[in-house]
Amino acid sequence: RKEVEQDPGPFNVPEGATVAFNCTYSNSASQSFFWYRQDCRKEPKLLMSVYSSGNEDGRFTAQLNRASQYISLLIRDSKLSDSATYLCVVTLLKFNAGNNRKLIWGLGTSLAVNP
Amino acid sequence: NAGVTQTPKFRVLKTGQSMTLLCAQDMNHEYMYWYRQDPGMGLRLIHYSVGEGTTAKGEVPDGYNVSRLKKQNFLLGLESAAPSQTSVYFCASRGTGSNQPQHFGDGTRLSIL
Numbered sequence: 001r002k003e004v005e006q007d008p009g010p011f012n013v014p015e016g017a018t019v020a021f022n023c024t025y026s027n028s029a030s031q032s033f034f035w036y037r038q039d040c041r042k043e044p045k046l047l048m049s050v051y052s053s054g055n056e057d058g059r060f061t062a063q064l065n066r067a068s069q070y071i072s073l074l075i076r077d078s079k080l081s082d083s084a085t086y087l088c089v090v091t092l093l094k095f096n097a098g099n100n101r102k103l104i105w106g107l108g109t110s111l112a113v114n115p
Numbered sequence: 116n117a118g119v120t121q122t123p124k125f126r127v128l129k130t131g132q133s134m135t136l137l138c139a140q141d142m143n144h145e146y147m148y149w150y151r152q153d154p155g156m157g158l159r160l161i162h163y164s165v166g167e168g169t170t171a172k173g174e175v176p177d178g179y180n181v182s183r184l185k186k187q188n189f190l191l192g193l194e195s196a197a198p199s200q201t202s203v204y205f206c207a208s209r210g211t212g213s214n215q216p217q218h219f220g221d222g223t224r225l226s227i228l
Binding site for chain 1: 148155156157160203205216218219220222
């Protein structure tokens with residue numbers, strides 16, 4: 001099983017629709033979680049962090065389900081400008097001499113919002 | 116509001132040539148990263164650094180070297196470029212703490228002929 005898995009899509013939805021993506025992770029010791037969006041040929045940009053209690057930012061809602069080991073992203077009232085690839089990132093603490101954190105990236109879910 | 120700056124933005128090299136990609140951040144971040152992104156492969160970590168003077172290997176370090184002589188700069192070197200290194204390269208930096216996200220530069224598109 002991959003450490004972080006996402007449905008690659010593409011998800012094709014009409015403007016105004018509500019769409020949700022999930023991202024599953026394999027390591028129960030994962031510490032922190034993020035959603036990024038990436039436009040074609042551009043750099044990934046932070047969309048939102050994912051908090052244990054769930055969090056909302058305008059039309060976007062992120063949830064964490066530790067029991068089932070997945071995070072979700074809900075987009076309400078989709079806009080054409082929401083068309084992008086959505087990447088999830090999971091942070092894991094590496095117990096080595098440096099106690100560094102390992103960031104594990106999903107391959108992304110492609111969303112196309114159509115007029 | 117520069118954030119993370121990568122230079123150059125585009126480059127074409129011939130096989131066997133060498134070059135250095137520069138990443139600079141003005142956020143006083145400890146951690147810096149170099150990724151490559153290829154179609155269908157997602158982001159793959161090449162090397163990273165947890166502080167000035169330190170570097171470590173990521174998933175795909177072969178054919179690359181890095182240096183972090185100053186906290187704000189992280190250099191990625193290709194000693195002898197190969198066509199397999201044609202890719203888009205992203206640099207990122209992050210503050211300390213588990214809840215700190217990565218901030219990315221806008222990428223370097225590198226083609227090796």
